Amino acid sequence: MSDGDEPAVSADEVRRVADLARVDLNDEEVEQFAEQFEAVLADFETLDEVPEVESEPDLVNVMRADEIEDGLTQEEALSNASETEDGYFKGPRVS
Amino acid sequence: MAELNAYITEERIDGADDGPLAGKTVAVKDNISTEGVATTCGSKMLEGYVPPYDATVVERLKDAGATINGKANMDEFGMGTTTETSHFGATLNPVDTDRVPGGSSGGSAAAVAAGEADLALGSDTGGSVRAPAAFCGVVGIKPTYGLVSRYGLVAYANSLEQIGPIAPTVEAAAGLLDVIAGSDPRDATTVDEGDDSNYAAAADGDVDGMTIGVPVELVEGADEGVVETFWDAIDELEDQGAEYVEVSMPSVEKAVAAYYVIAMSEASSNLARFDGTRYGLNAVEAGDYDDLSEAGNWNEAFATAREEGFGPEVKRRILLGTFALSAGYHDRYYGKAQDARAWIKQDFDESLDEADVLASPTMPVPPFELGEGLEDPRTMYLADANTVPVNLADLPAISVPAGEADGLPVGLQFIGPKYGEETIVRAASALE
Numbered sequence: 387m388s389d390g391d392e393p394a395v396s397a398d399e400v401r402r403v404a405d406l407a408r409v410d411l412n413d414e415e416v417e418q419f420a421e422q423f424e425a426v427l428a429d430f431e432t433l434d435e436v437p438e439v440e441s442e443p444d445l446v447n448v449m450r451a452d453e454i455e456d457g458l459t460q461e462e463a464l465s466n467a468s469e470t471e472d473g474y475f476k477g478p479r480v481s
Numbered sequence: 482m483a484e485l486n487a488y489i490t491e492e493r494i495d496g497a498d499d500g501p502l503a504g505k506t507v508a509v510k511d512n513i514s515t516e517g518v519a520t521t522c523g524s525k526m527l528e529g530y531v532p533p534y535d536a537t538v539v540e541r542l543k544d545a546g547a548t549i550n551g552k553a554n555m556d557e558f559g560m561g562t563t564t565e566t567s568h569f570g571a572t573l574n575p576v577d578t579d580r581v582p583g584g585s586s587g588g589s590a591a592a593v594a595a596g597e598a599d600l601a602l603g604s605d606t607g608g609s610v611r612a613p614a615a616f617c618g619v620v621g622i623k624p625t626y627g628l629v630s631r632y633g634l635v636a637y638a639n640s641l642e643q644i645g646p647i648a649p650t651v652e653a654a655a656g657l658l659d660v661i662a663g664s665d666p667r668d669a670t671t672v673d674e675g676d677d678s679n680y681a682a683a684a685d686g687d688v689d690g691m692t693i694g695v696p697v698e699l700v701e702g703a704d705e706g707v708v709e710t711f712w713d714a715i716d717e718l719e720d721q722g723a724e725y726v727e728v729s730m731p732s733v734e735k736a737v738a739a740y741y742v743i744a745m746s747e748a749s750s751n752l753a754r755f756d757g758t759r760y761g762l763n764a765v766e767a768g769d770y771d772d773l774s775e776a777g778n779w780n781e782a783f784a785t786a787r788e789e790g791f792g793p794e795v796k797r798r799i800l801l802g803t804f805a806l807s808a809g810y811h812d813r814y815y816g817k818a819q820d821a822r823a824w825i826k827q828d829f830d831e832s833l834d835e836a837d838v839l840a841s842p843t844m845p846v847p848p849f850e851l852g853e854g855l856e857d858p859r860t861m862y863l864a865d866a867n868t869v870p871v872n873l874a875d876l877p878a879i880s881v882p883a884g885e886a887d888g889l890p891v892g893l894q895f896i897g898p899k900y901g902e903e904t905i906v907r908a909a910s911a912l913e
Contacts, residue, residue, distance in 0.1 A: 400800065407749060407803040408756070408780060409796055410788035419797060425859045426801060429738045433817035436735055441823035448669035462533035466760035469773055477758045478773055478782035 500546030536633020608868025615892025694836025706886025
């Protein structure tokens with residue numbers, strides 16, 4: 387789908403994106419992804435040839451009255467959390 | 482027959498005593514929430530997750546008297562075309578157990594094809610109902626965007642996906658769509674065009690005078706046996722009084738690239754919620770720590786849970802999506818993909834001015850052998866060439882068995898105008 391003008395993807399670039407996405411990767415994954423991303427991003431680059439099209443997306447804001455309804459109970463909301471304390475979710479420390 | 486591994490959880494959920502689906506079993510894809518019954522999305526991340534509420538479509542199945550007989554296997558978070566990326570192992574194709582059932586709703590289609598369920602629900606983000614329907618020799622419908630509520634569907638790419646029915650016949654698939662379609666106050670993207678529908682009644686096989694457009698770009702490049710079976714089916718429709726015209730859609734050449742940019746970008750945002758705090762694999766379990774205090778700060782703890790909880794295809798798509806949205810690349814990839822989406826919509830509008838319905842092979846290839854595609858993700862992405870344009874254009878499409886090539890099922894896809902479900906159901910029923 388593309389000529390030789392492929393963006394090279396370095397291992398550092400993969401690590402930077404993985405860091406942004408909060409996904410740890412091992413060295414093997416970094417190497418494999420760098421190689422695979424090059425081919426996929428070369429496909430993405432071909433979008434550069436897409437012409438501009440006049441389009442009017444039929445988007446509308448959907449509004450509703452803010453009425454109180456029954457939702458999940460606190461117990462139900464917490465039922466899938468492995469770490470809770472005093473009826474709250476317990477997360478890792480911030481820094 | 483070999484164990485197909487069509488289900489992740491086999492558990493019976495009874496519906497109302499009577500209704501249009503009384504006495505019918507329905508397999509529900511495991512990314513659709515079922516109250517009190519595990520919903521894993523085929524992922525280690527959600528192993529053991531038990532939703533405290535039902536998806537709207539599940540409520541509608543129960544109200545219609547259906548018995549849900551299990552949660553169907555799927556590619557992890559819907560990301561795949563083979564059902565091999567499931568954390569719970571691959572599903573086998575009941576037609577040929579050395580081959581994949583297609584994906585990502587492979588468990589749903591395999592269950593129906595093998596008679597393990599009368600009907601099934603899948604979800605279709607870029608072909609995930611139609612591809613497995615084609616590979617397993619059954620019928621699958623991707624409804625017009627907004628026709629079916631997505632409330633309770635675990636999101637992968639919101640702007641593209643719809644829940645859709647899988648069944649042995651066009652009429653049964655349309656009847657299941659009648660049950661699940663319709664507006665829902667819990668999903669603001671739903672429309673009322675599906676309220677009180679009777680799509681099943683359109684399965685009358687009457688294509689006399691119907692104009693069928695074939696986008697040449699969606700036939701070129703397909704496997705020879707698939708193309709032959711496709712044209713035989715078009716001949717059959719002509720014999721029944723349909724008229725065939727060629728149409729051209731140059732934009733579809735960019736559909737796969739545009740689809741993957743948009744789907745991956747939306748996925749990178751949607752799947753950010755899986756950090757192990759409110760549900761899903763926690764950093765303590767993932768990192769084998771004694772206590773949360775050992776897991777580091779929240780960035781470190783989340784990254785640990787996500788490394789362990791997500792499989793390779795999900796990581797690949799989250800990372801590529803994050804990349805496409807990152808500073809310096811957003812306009813070049815995401816912005817351009819939106820332009821391509823508008824272009825594709827325009828091409829469909831023009832083609833559907835010339836024809837009542839469009840037709841193509843659903844999949845350009847016959848079912849893959851197990852393991853064939855996992856090594857090279859890009860090859861897998863290209864197999865979605867004929868299905869993804871439909872999601873980008875928000876249109877309805879159906880895959881119906883068109884015959885066989887080398888003993889393997891070939892699916893034919895009909896694409897209709899917005900809310901043209903009756904037309905695609907009618908056209909598809911003429912091939913049964």
